Amino acid sequence: MYYGGVYHLFYQYNPYGAVFGNRMIWAHSISYDLINWIHLNHAIEPTEPFDINSCWSGSVTILPGNRPVILYTGLDANNYQVQNLATPKNLSDPFLREWVKFSKNPIMTPPNGIKVNEFRDPTTAWKGLDGKWRVIIGSELNNHGMAILYRSEDFVSWTKYQHPLYISEETGMWECPDFYPVSINSTNGVDTSVQNPSVKHVMKASFNSHDYYTLGNYDSQMERFISESDFTGTSLDLRYDYGKFYASKTFFDNVKNRRILWGWVNESDSTEDDIVKGWSGLQSIPRRVWLDKSGKQLLQWPVEEIETLRDSQVSIHGKKLLSGAVFELSGITAAQADVEVFFKVPELEEAEFMDPTGVDPQLFCGKENASGNGRLGPFGLLTLASKDLTEQTAIFFRVFRGPSRYIVLMCSDQSRSSLRKEVDKTTFGAFVDIDPRLEKISLRSLTTQLLRVMEGKGELVSPLEFTPCWLQMKGCTCIYSTMGVQVW
16 A cells, blocks of 8 residues: 555565464565565564464555555454454554554454355455445355455444355355456556446456456446456456466555556475575565556556666667577676567468467467477577576467467466476466557566577567566566566
């Protein structure tokens, strides 16, 4: 959240070990620019019967009078998942270093028919046109993931609505749901409580180890979210991210009128590695998120503050890529690089035919022939590459001719990312919703030690820029790999 001139990040933390465990807490860090962060004392720790076994995820809502309040899931003395409330001890403290738990917690308990261990992760609340507050809780019923809706007039006494705000027959338990409006006619973000014909709503849920979302309309009178495309539980579902990215949350930054998306990144190390290094997982670079002009998907881009980390620049223009060749870029001395590259693909009529119906792009990218020479591709970048290329992560594209349009496949090949067997080497992939006849295929990557461009049949057009930056991931049309590559 943004409060009193300061950005606040609350996050799940285990003070007793490097991996997830009992008695999780809410850690707290602050920043003035979303880039440089200061750790504060923990915000919420297990101390009471309603959260004694863990303080799990939740959200912050800013109430009238600029009063922030936390709703969070507590694991109580019976290991029931219950919803609790906490408020700042001193509103004049811009860092909000101390939080006080509500004396009458819990304020929501698992309702009839809901398992006591499937009721968690309240969202940021929104105010309806009737002045009542709404919030949703992640859950499931008969193996159907859903968002349970609660309403309140005072933010203390909450009543479960008669039906869920949304239920999916094709997914299991929902974790860390998110529900917010996006402008139809602008890239600016809007407050979570905005409800008018100029917005669509996003329903996001975390399941199957990924973050999925669907767009639609919120009927506030009937208290229903009407999705434009239901979740299918397949590769057809829209995702924020096609790499490692989970349990994300957004918030509205009213200073710069933008909605910012945060996500947790599960690293590829083994549990034993995590214990040795002292942590597991990391926070992604914050991204601004808005609705694409087509209205069919969300777009994302790293927050503008990331550019303050840039330094010297290296550029290459008009490099033609020859089949099977790899060339090394010189002049890069930084350990970290912010890379922007644009590819122009000629001779599209030579593209091989593919019918994408029923094709899972991630599974396809994991096949050996996906990275083999085709008529148009593969072309892209080799990141984290050793001198002899025994270790590398290939981020590459291939272009196919479909039944009615050209198909652009993007892959992140992890199979040679490390020589160590215990490292997760899952390969990721997605179809990119662009028309190569009308636009260049473009890529932005934040990574370390980026050494080479992998060549295929295509042409590298200006500019190719390398600037020292931050080790993380980010991008635009929700298509990217674990190493931070994104297509826009």
